[in-house]
Amino acid sequence: MFTRSRKHLTQWLMLTMGSVFVVFGGLLYVVEVDRELHKLDQQLYREAELMISSSGADSSPNPTYPVQFEVKTLPLLGGKTLSITSDLVYARWYDTNNHLLMFFGPLSGDRRDIQPGYTTLVHEGQRLRQMTVPIESEGQTLGHLELATALVPVETALNQIRLVLSVGLPVGVGLIGLLSWWFAGQVMRPIQLSYQRLEQFSADASHELRSPVASILSQAELGLMTASPQEQVARLQRIAELAQSMGRLINSLLLLVSSDRWSGNQRCNLTALIKDLSREFQPQAAAKGLWWRLELPQAALWVNGETELLRQAITNLLSNACRYTTTGEVALSLSHRLGQVIVTVHDSGIGIPAADLPHVFDRFYRVDKARSRHTGGFGLGLAIAQQIVQAHHGTLQVVSTENQGSTFTISLPLLPPALAQPQPASPQTSAYKTSS
Template sequence: MFTRSRRNLAYWFALSMGGILVLFAGVSYYLSVEGQLQAFDQALYKKSKAIASGATIRLHRGQWQIEPEEAPWLGSDRLSRSSDLVYVRWYNAKGYLVRFIGLPAPIRLTAVPEFQTIAIAGSQGGEPSSQWLRQITLPLLQNQQLVGYLQVAEPLTPLRESLDRVRLYLALGVPVTLGIIGITGWFLGGIAMQPTRRAYDQLQRFTADASHELRAPLAAVLSNAQVGLMSPEDSAQQHLRLEKIVETAKSMSALISNLLFLSRREGALALESLKPVDLVALLRSLIHDQTAQATTQGLTFTSQLPEQAVTLNADPDLLKQAVTNLLSNAFKYTPSGGNVQLRLSTTSRHAIIQVEDNGIGIPAADLPHIFERFYRVDTARSRQTGGFGLGLAIAQQIITAHRGRITATSTVEKGSTFQIELPLKG
């Protein structure tokens, strides 16, 4: 699925960028043709004006006559080798040929006074070929009166050679660039699909783990209910089975609540939903609630809190749940007789909450994964303690929603320290 999606992304990227490239190449070639042709026409026009200015025009027997001047770069009957012109022709006011140099000229002028591109037949290497010329026909005026025409032609060979090079560059460059665009699209498609792939893989793992976690308690409820429906037992046994069903149902309810929390609490909390919270007062109330559990498990639970208030913008219920999850985790994995400590300190910009224990610790290989959903360092031991592997994931999501950070350090058989950093109220 992801390979097909990546291929489609690369295809559409290459198609769109390729279309833009082809359009750009076409426009560039058109502008190049227009620009070079305009420069060519301007040069030809200047040459034609120079030839026209050298002609002598005089009135003879009531008619204007044109007497072309022998320019040093024009021969008497043909153009010199140093000239780029193919022919020069003079016509009188009625359009009849007066004189020409270069290629033979028609007796009657047929072209209109403008630039024209024409082809003349010729041969090259014994094979018939055509030569393309750029021709200009200028009207000659004397005292605002038309006295004749000057027609000059120059080969388009330099211009055509230049445009051939442009076409060659485009013919080679466009396919190569399209190939590079395709490769780039495939690479960018892979990068773009990575978050989707990770989200899809995470969703698959999340669904599989959730299904697995729900299957076990459902099986327990079903088995106890089925036994209860069999032959009557004494009331004590029946009461015990009902208690197991209730306990399992509560466990399933807690799991579902945690899953719903994780699915609904994505992203940072809106600033308007936060309110000023005294972190010292919040932790003191939490210590009062958790001391009984620590005493029941034979643990020593101590705290270090500053005397002055530490104020920040937060959701107090969510923040309390995050710290409770860390304390519950410490209580679960600290043997009887161990110590758990809750500390609060501040820096210039952050409030720092630390939960430290001297329990069993976390192996270095597992430490980077402990905040992942359903992750357990020791599956058998976690099942005995009743955990689903969601407490730390929920704590991390709450702290991240408060624009904070949660980290952990641990040494096996020596204990763990979880640290929360939260921005102080500005």
């Protein structure tokens, strides 16, 4: 699917850029033709000026059609006084009646229709560039001067340009094709990755929902088959538990979808939030006989963020810490340094194997043995926490050693003092030892 889309995008890019490239080459050739002809016309003009003005003629430095010369005395053509070294094929001087008066080079007879200006013609199989200019003196037309030179230098230059274009255009179009293929790949890659993640997410979600649905159906069928009221009640209780599990999964999926849609215009007092979470999770640690350690500043630390989303992210970390720690402590701390607010959740639990660390934030990922379906939920908690933190322009990092514990660190940008007006913070530490 994406390969076909990439080919189509490449074809359109090649068609568009190749057309532009070909049109540019054609325009370049037209410009070069005009430039070469203009250069040859200038050469003809200078030679005509030399022939006419060598005895005191006045001429315009930038001739326009038709080119006219104002002379005081006329030089003689065909005599020994004319000495011009050039590539002229012929030079002819006609009177006002278009009768040939003087010339050198091949003859073509009298001219009856002489138009001033430049023209390209073929003479005896040779392509020539001809210039015809009227000769005037004191407002009186004395005749016309006609010069011609071969187009060989122009044709040679244009042949070289055509050779370059004939080689350069295919090579350029080929390079455009390669660049278009590469560019199409770069454009399609994020879409392809997003589509692959969506496919994987849909497959994982379908798999996770399939199991509780199958269990609910099985329990319902068994409940209908039994005649014992006690057995039916047990089946109904199991169905209720499975339905609650499905509800939690659906809520997690909805939160995962919406957690990156934070508007960005809210403020959160993390100091108050951490205190509230400490009161919530201290009893859970007490139930397992764990040390509960809390470190937070006296002053309020503010960040740009939605309180409920940040509560969910930290809650997920604390839930895992309490769930996978059987002895030792669970620590929650809040501090700030270098313009960042640091929230740390530490436990001395079972830890995470090094091979699993790169994947712990993947959706539906469970660490083998440590995160079974019975204790590990659906494998969405850390993915949700990371997505929430990233939506708040922060980072979530983990350091863990198997059988020694884990430390999760959230870093969020501290709200500027002008907005939050934070006060100097002095650390305050509290520790609780509870028994089960």
